[in-house]
Amino acid sequence: MADLRELYQEVILEHSKAPRNYRPPATVNHSAEGYNPLCGDHFTVFLNVVDDRIRDIGFQGTGCAISKASASMMTQCIKGKTRAEALQLFRQFRDMVTGQVEADGEHPEMGKLEAFSGVCEFPARVKCATLAWRALESALGDQQETAPDQ
Amino acid sequence: MTTLVYPPSDDLSLRPALLAGNDLDARKVRRDFPILGRRVNGKKLVYLDNAATSQKPNSVIRAISRYYKQENANIHRGVHYLSGLATEEHEQARQSVREFLNAADQREIIFVRGTTEAINLVAQSYGRANVGAGDEVLITAMEHHSNIVPWQMLCEEKGAHLKVAPINDRGELILDEFQKLLGPRTKMVAVAHVSNALGTINPVRRVIEMAHSMNIPVLIDGAQAVPHLSVDVQALDCDFYAFSGHKLYGPTGIGVLYGKAALLEAMPPYQGGGDMIRSVTFAKTTYNELPFKFEAGTPDIAGAIGLHAAIQYVKGLGLNRVAAHEHELLDYATKTLSAMDGVRLIGTAREKAGVLSFVLDGIHPHDIGTILDQQGIAIRTGHHCAQPVMERFGIPATARASFAAYNTKEEVDALAAGIRRVQEVFG
Numbered sequence: 174m175a176d177l178r179e180l181y182q183e184v185i186l187e188h189s190k191a192p193r194n195y196r197p198p199a200t201v202n203h204s205a206e207g208y209n210p211l212c213g214d215h216f217t218v219f220l221n222v223v224d225d226r227i228r229d230i231g232f233q234g235t236g237c238a239i240s241k242a243s244a245s246m247m248t249q250c251i252k253g254k255t256r257a258e259a260l261q262l263f264r265q266f267r268d269m270v271t272g273q274v275e276a277d278g279e280h281p282e283m284g285k286l287e288a289f290s291g292v293c294e295f296p297a298r299v300k301c302a303t304l305a306w307r308a309l310e311s312a313l314g315d316q317q318e319t320a321p322d323q
Numbered sequence: 324m325t326t327l328v329y330p331p332s333d334d335l336s337l338r339p340a341l342l343a344g345n346d347l348d349a350r351k352v353r354r355d356f357p358i359l360g361r362r363v364n365g366k367k368l369v370y371l372d373n374a375a376t377s378q379k380p381n382s383v384i385r386a387i388s389r390y391y392k393q394e395n396a397n398i399h400r401g402v403h404y405l406s407g408l409a410t411e412e413h414e415q416a417r418q419s420v421r422e423f424l425n426a427a428d429q430r431e432i433i434f435v436r437g438t439t440e441a442i443n444l445v446a447q448s449y450g451r452a453n454v455g456a457g458d459e460v461l462i463t464a465m466e467h468h469s470n471i472v473p474w475q476m477l478c479e480e481k482g483a484h485l486k487v488a489p490i491n492d493r494g495e496l497i498l499d500e501f502q503k504l505l506g507p508r509t510k511m512v513a514v515a516h517v518s519n520a521l522g523t524i525n526p527v528r529r530v531i532e533m534a535h536s537m538n539i540p541v542l543i544d545g546a547q548a549v550p551h552l553s554v555d556v557q558a559l560d561c562d563f564y565a566f567s568g569h570k571l572y573g574p575t576g577i578g579v580l581y582g583k584a585a586l587l588e589a590m591p592p593y594q595g596g597g598d599m600i601r602s603v604t605f606a607k608t609t610y611n612e613l614p615f616k617f618e619a620g621t622p623d624i625a626g627a628i629g630l631h632a633a634i635q636y637v638k639g640l641g642l643n644r645v646a647a648h649e650h651e652l653l654d655y656a657t658k659t660l661s662a663m664d665g666v667r668l669i670g671t672a673r674e675k676a677g678v679l680s681f682v683l684d685g686i687h688p689h690d691i692g693t694i695l696d697q698q699g700i701a702i703r704t705g706h707h708c709a710q711p712v713m714e715r716f717g718i719p720a721t722a723r724a725s726f727a728a729y730n731t732k733e734e735v736d737a738l739a740a741g742i743r744r745v746q747e748v749f750g
Contacts, residue, residue, distance in 0.1 A: 177697050181690070181748050190685070212689055212705045213719040235719045237689035238749070298693060 179291030180298070181238065184246075189238035194248035198229035207234075207308030209300055214240045218248075218308040226255050232305055239289075239298050244305030246286055256313050262286075263306045269293070270302045347640065347648040352729045355380040355636070359729060366699025369734045369741075374519050374547060374678050374725035375703050376569045379633075383573060386632035387625050397621055399598060413624050416631035417614070420579050423634050424564060425555040428584050430613035434622050437578035438546040439469040441565030442513070444580055444617060445542055446473035448590045449563075450511060456482035458510045461539075463488045463496050463525070464715055465518040468708040470544045474513060483510070490715060494521035494670040502533050509534075512541045516548035520709040520721070521670025522653070522678030524552070531561055540586065546570055550727065551649060551676040553642045556581050568626065572727075573633030577626030580617070587613050594619040645728045649677055652726045656735045663739065665746060669721050680707075680721040683742065686749050688722040694748055695722075695741045702738075 197204075203220040216234030220227055230248045247266075251259050266286055268274050272293035280287045292302045353359050356378045361368055370378060390412065396405035398413050420432045435441045450473075454460060460474045464487050471485075478485045486509070488501035496514075505512070512534045517524050531541045540562035545554060549566040556564050563586070568577040582590075592599055592610055596619030601609040610616045637645065656679050660666050665684040683691060692704035703723045706713045713719060724738055 177694060177748060180693065186749065213710070213713065214689070215719070237687035239690070241687075295693060298689075301689060 176291075180295055182288045182291065184285065184288045185242040186238060188242035188245040192232075192241055192245035194231040194245065194252075195233060196231045197233065198231050200229065203312040205308045205310075205312035207304040207311075209236075209240075209304055211300075212237070214301065214304055216240065216244055216305050216308055218244070218305055218312050220309075220312050222256070222313075227251055227253065227259060230309075232308075236304065237301050239292065239301040240304045243289060243302045246288070247305050247309065250284065250286060251309065259313060260310065263310055266306060267303055270299050347644040347728060349648060349729055349731045352640065353731075355382070356729055357381060357384070363699040363701070364697050366697075369698075369700040369737045371724040371726065371730065371734065371738060372701045372703050373550070373727040373730075374570070374707075374723065376575065377550060377572050377727050378729070379574065379629075380572055380636050382636050383629050383632045387574060387629045390625050390628045395625075398624055399615075409624055412631075413622070413627050416627035419631045419634045423549075423554075423638075424579075424581050425557055426581050427557060431581055431584050431587065433580040433582065433587070433614045433617045434627055435565075435578045435580050435617075436576055436623070437567040437569070438544060438565045439473075439567075439578075441563075441578055441580035442470055442542065442544065443473045444593045445513075445563050445565075445582070446477045448593045448617075449540070449586065450474070450477040451481070452589075452591055454478070454481050454483050454510045457508060458483040459486050459504075459506065459508045460484070460511045460513065461486045461488060461501075461504050461509050461534075462513050463501070463515065464490045465494065465496070465521055465523060465525075465709065465712055466513070466515055467519050467544065467546070468710070469546075470513050470515060470542075471711070474511070484508075487711075490523075493672050494518065494523045494712075494716075495672045496523070496525050496530075498526065498529060498533075501530065505533060505537055505539065507537075509537065509539050512539055513544065514541065515544045515546075516554070517545075517551065517676050517678075518670070518709075518712070519547045519678065520680055520707040520712045520723070521672065522547075522675040522680070522725075523670060523672035524548075524674040524676050527561070528559055531559060535560065547677065550637075551642075551646055553646075562586055568630040568633060571630070571633050572636055574626050574629035576623045577630045579630075584613060587617070592616050592619070596620045598622075640728055646676070648728060649726045649730075652730055652732065652735060653677065653679060655732055656724065656726075656738070659735055659739050660742070663742060666742065669716055669718065677727075678723060678725045680723045682718055682721055683745065686745060688720040690749070691722045691742070691745050694745045695738070698737070698741045698744065700738055700741045 197219040198221045200221045201219045207216045214236035219231045221229040232244045270292040358378050394408050396409045398410040417432045421429045486504045489497050534541045542563035543561045545564050545566040550571045562583050564581040569575040599611050599616050599619040601611050667682050669680040688704035705720050
């Protein structure tokens with residue numbers, strides 16, 4: 174039996190209760206929605222990308238503890254990264270939660286995101302963990318540089 | 324504004340059961356269901372997701388297996404022995420469904436894949452022939468997506484309008500609002516007998532009377548009703564009644580559309596193919612008689628035979644006894660969960676069957692589902708294919724426990740303990 178505490182680590186519970194960057198940044202030039210029609214989880218990820226670098230990021234929406242904590246911690250890890258770096262981190266994160274990388278391996282590149290390594294034991298929850306990341310990916314893929322809101 | 328809500332004094336299907344008291348021995352019933360003996364995540368399985376699909380008794384599993392082992396052949400085709408036998412078994416299944424619904428005529432029983440296909444059949448055949456630009460189809464705010472989307476598709480194609488009768492905070496249909504929405508342009512009414520997300524039993528007899536007083540036909544989505552209430556389509560006087568076998572202890576892939584013969588006769592076929600024709604030339608095809616006109620292609624023969632076995636099984640238990648047992652469980656679960664801190668029930672209709680939807684303060688239903696699953700408890704979490712219901716209650720999702728004949732009070736206690744564990748994890 175997979176251990177529940179592997180999934181619901183303290184840091185995940187804490188982020189789900191008090192999500193970081195839970196607002197649109199003052200300036201937003203990219204955004205995308207992540208929606209899981211199966212469970213109704215729904216997040217919007219907002220970006221301010223300047224010269225290929227994510228200057229600011231925020232999110233809003235509703236979802237389970239896993240999806241909300243994942244979104245929250247993603248915003249912390251992504252801020253300041255280039256597009257390529259952000260997408261690289263997404264791929265590593267996805268590989269970790271889907272168990273593509275060796276089980277029980279260390280994920281030093283993941284930093285605090287390693288808290289989500291337990292998700293691979295709960296296949297039904299992989300979509301929760303990656304929801305905001307997929308929204309980030311589509312927001313970054315959105316090549317139209319819209320004018321800043323202000 | 325007066326709000327006329329019918330505690331369904333007109334739907335007495337449960338009453339005899341309640342008066343009869345509960346003498347169903349769920350422990351004995353459990354022995355008929357091999358899956359209930361297994362463990363999940365190292366724990367004894369507590370299966371409380373019966374509104375999604377029920378488990379299958381040995382008799383159903385054996386009937387399907389026997390058919391494939393000893394009788395398999397295509398029906399209505401060959402002169403050979405097995406084809407005749409399979410045809411006979413298939414038609415016996417139809418006969419048992421006719422009895423089960425108390426339909427007047429076997430020709431009124433159409434085998435389909437499930438409730439969804441039954442509703443699509445009516446929308447695409449009856450609907451396309453009878454609903455035009457500016458017309459209206461009336462449903463309720465508690466419908467499953469399968470009783471919304473087929474009508475939306477029809478309305479979009481025809482330039483017609485989908486009207487939605489509202490529900491109150493308990494999750495009951497507001498009948499006087501429903502009545503106000505019936506008008507000269509209303510060409511079809513489609514209503515759930517029992518709500519899958521809330522458990523509400525709708526006063527369908529009153530709904531049908533109201534619609535019929537204006538000559539509007541009514542389809543009843545009975546997917547959540549047939550496992551819990553005895554249904555008499557002639558007493559209800561509904562024009563169409565749809566249900567699925569797999570929620571009634573039968574196999575997946577088989578369901579039933581009941582339709583009044585006169586309506587079915589006048590309707591164009593739904594799908595074309597073999598079996599639904601009388602003669603085919605490239606110039607013209609003559610369609611087969613009822614019910615075969617609506618059964619194109621080789622049907623789910625094993626499914627029909629499995630459904631027959633399921634109906635026999637339910638009859639053996641006694642649907643009234645099952646209803647009484649489930650009602651007792653629902654009452655017990657309602658009391659138990661209501662007494663817990665941080666638990667809020669969604670759907671508190673005065674007349675309910677089988678379903679207990681709830682939310683926990685500050686904890687998403689998905690997380691509830693995962694933590695209960697770790698304790699071997701299977702419930703459904705999400706919007707239950709009823710997103711408008713979730714919107715009505717201002718929540719993204721619920722956790723839903725739903726009961727069957729084999730569930731016990733100990734399982735309700737396990738659910739309550741599971742919920743406390745969820746609250747501890749999130750404490």
